Amino acid sequence: MIRIEQLSKKYKYADTYSLSNLDLFIAEKEIFGLLGPNGAGKTTLISLLCSLIKPTSGLFTIDGLTYKTSKNRLKQLIGIVPQEYALYPSLTAFENLMYFGSMYGLKGKALKSKINQTMDILGLSKFANKKVSTFSGGMKRRINLIASILHEPKVLFLDEPTVGVDVQSKNVIIEYLRILNEKGTTIIYTSHHLNEAEDFCTKVAIIDHGKIITQGQPKELISNQSNANNLEDVFLALTGKGLRDHA
Ligand SMILES: Nc1ncnc2c1ncn2[C@@H]1O[C@H](COP(=O)(O)OP(=O)(O)OP(=O)(O)O)[C@@H](O)[C@H]1O
Numbered sequence: 001m002i003r004i005e006q007l008s009k010k011y012k013y014a015d016t017y018s019l020s021n022l023d024l025f026i027a028e029k030e031i032f033g034l035l036g037p038n039g040a041g042k043t044t045l046i047s048l049l050c051s052l053i054k055p056t057s058g059l060f061t062i063d064g065l066t067y068k069t070s071k072n073r074l075k076q077l078i079g080i081v082p083q084e085y086a087l088y089p090s091l092t093a094f095e096n097l098m099y100f101g102s103m104y105g106l107k108g109k110a111l112k113s114k115i116n117q118t119m120d121i122l123g124l125s126k127f128a129n130k131k132v133s134t135f136s137g138g139m140k141r142r143i144n145l146i147a148s149i150l151h152e153p154k155v156l157f158l159d160e161p162t163v164g165v166d167v168q169s170k171n172v173i174i175e176y177l178r179i180l181n182e183k184g185t186t187i188i189y190t191s192h193h194l195n196e197a198e199d200f201c202t203k204v205a206i207i208d209h210g211k212i213i214t215q216g217q218p219k220e221l222i223s224n225q226s227n228a229n230n231l232e233d234v235f236l237a238l239t240g241k242g243l244r245d246h247a
Pocket residue numbers: 011012014018036037038039040041042043044045
């Protein structure tokens with residue numbers, strides 16, 4: 001589904017590479033977790049795969065397609081849930097979703113019914129006509145998610161979709177992502193919640209300093225690491241306990 005070869009990214013004016021010669025294959029229908037400390041390169045990788053930024057070198061394909069030759073087809077194929085809310089606060093939830101749906105060429109009854117159905121599943125129906133500026137963090141995250149899946153993407157990229165939300169919202173988001181995955185959506189997501197990733201992901205890669213340091217099924221990684229009882233133990237054993245502050 002996603003094949004990455006020798007992918008590198010050095011931002012303009014940066015001294016070092018944020019991603020360095022990264023090779024990775026993500027199979028269809030996987031729930032793939034990109035894990036790593038702050039500044040490891042997770043957002044950079046997702047931004048490259050969504051064509052929000054350009055690689056310095058290397059290449060990748062999604063479903064055999066590249067942005068160079070198939071930009072429009074790829075735009076329909078993928079959904080992106082960014083870390084920051086990509087919503088218009090002065091519009092209602094419904095108006096926001098109508099706008100995002102229309103960006104993908106959706107319209108009319110089909111779009112309205114998809115919005116209503118998804119808002120219902122994510123517990124937002126009764127807030128459809130309220131302005132997004134009045135929403136809690138968890139509600140904004142759920143609207144952000146709906147905006148990215150209205151066109152039913154085959155591959156969904158999520159950058160920390162459960163950050164700053166309460167346990168109830170987190171459960172609703174994760175359960176909905178599971179439903180999408182069961183229906184055939186490949187999911188690639190970044191998170192700092194290692195318990196969540198251990199439970200949710202079919203496969204994870206731990207990234208540090210722009211390189212993949214290990215990858216595999218969570219259970220496999222835990223059993224291969226001596227004295228590890230969970231994914232957090234594996235993570236700390238491989239990335240260390242030092243703080244990653246930088247400015
Ligand atoms: N626009 C930019 N210009 C220069 N350097 C950048 C830029 N964006 C990110 N970086 C640097 O690239 C490295 C990787 O950052 P990235 O945001 O991809 O990490 P991350 O794993 O997503 O971190 P976090 O968990 O904090 O979101 C960091 O050293 C960061 O400072």
